Amino acid sequence: MTVDPAGTALVALHYQNDVLHPDGRIRVGLAADSPVRTAVIAAAEALLAGARARDWPIVHVRIAFRPDFADLMTNAPIFRNVQAARAVVEGTWGSEFYEALMPDTTRTREFVIKHRRVNAFYGSPLEELLRIVGVQRLVVAGVATHSVVESTVRHAVDVGFHVTVAADACASAQPAEHAASLHSMELIARVARGEAVFE
Numbered sequence: 777m778t779v780d781p782a783g784t785a786l787v788a789l790h791y792q793n794d795v796l797h798p799d800g801r802i803r804v805g806l807a808a809d810s811p812v813r814t815a816v817i818a819a820a821e822a823l824l825a826g827a828r829a830r831d832w833p834i835v836h837v838r839i840a841f842r843p844d845f846a847d848l849m850t851n852a853p854i855f856r857n858v859q860a861a862r863a864v865v866e867g868t869w870g871s872e873f874y875e876a877l878m879p880d881t882t883r884t885r886e887f888v889i890k891h892r893r894v895n896a897f898y899g900s901p902l903e904e905l906l907r908i909v910g911v912q913r914l915v916v917a918g919v920a921t922h923s924v925v926e927s928t929v930r931h932a933v934d935v936g937f938h939v940t941v942a943a944d945a946c947a948s949a950q951p952a953e954h955a956a957s958l959h960s961m962e963l964i965a966r967v968a969r970g971e972a973v974f975e
Contacts, residue, residue: 785911786827786834787932789896789918789925791820791877794863794870796919801863801870804854805919807949816919819944819970820877823917826974833885833909837896837918837928840864840871847892854894854923885909895927903935913938915973916965917945922957929965939965942973 794800796817798808806813827834841848841858843865850856858864864871873879880886891900906914914937918925925946932939941961948954958967968975 783911784830784832784913784915785906785909786823786832787837787896787902787906787914787916787918787928788820788824788834788877789837789916789928790839790920791836791874791918792838792864792870793872793874796874796877801861802858803949804923805921805947805949810947810949812947812951816945816947817874817876819942820917823915823942823945823973824877826971827915828880828883828886830974831885832915833887833906833911834879834883835902835905836873836879836886836888837900837902837924838864838871838873838888838890839892839924840866840890841892842866849892852894894923895931896924897928897931897935906937911937913940915940915942917942919947920953921946921948922953923948926957926961929961933964940973941965941967942969943967944969 794802795805845859879888889900889902897903914932916929929939943958
């Protein structure tokens with residue numbers, strides 16, 4: 777499968793301070809002292825720049841909850857941990873986008889949506905927005921690989937999108953989890969690195 781530049785969108789998942797910054801409160805994607813942080817952020821910057829240069833629609837997906845967490849469903853350990861850490865609280869630094877990976881508000885084909893589950897499609901306008909902009913192919917990247925990225929990729933494939941995973945712009949706190957998730961997604965999606973994402 778090759779990327780169709782006329783019908784492709786980039787879906788950028790959870791590039792937020794609590795997820796990416798060393799002082800962030802969520803450690804599922806990157807440990808506080810992770811040696812791969814710089815490389816992941818640089819890859820995400822290059823991915824965003826490449827998508828903008830090609831005039832792709834970009835959907836920045838963020839996760840955030842009310843300060844009282846009344847909108848958080850605590851049926852899974854990951855969400856109970858978010859609440860315990862008081863992470864990604866709406867209106868705080870932690871829920872904001874990481875500075876180097878912020879949406880470009882001057883572009884008409886750049887969008888921001890919010891969700892509250894692992895899968896970015898669930899309970900959000902993501903699918904409707906992608907249908908509106910008329911794409912059939914997605915490039916997906918974000919943190920963490922084995923949670924929001926894999927869950928979102930699986931849903932995207934199930935509803936008919938062709939998906940490429942930008943592996944260099946993804947991370948998990950444990951390298952083995954990252955590698956295993958990428959290997960698992962190869963069954964349903966194309967996994968690419970560097971400039972190969974755009975081929």
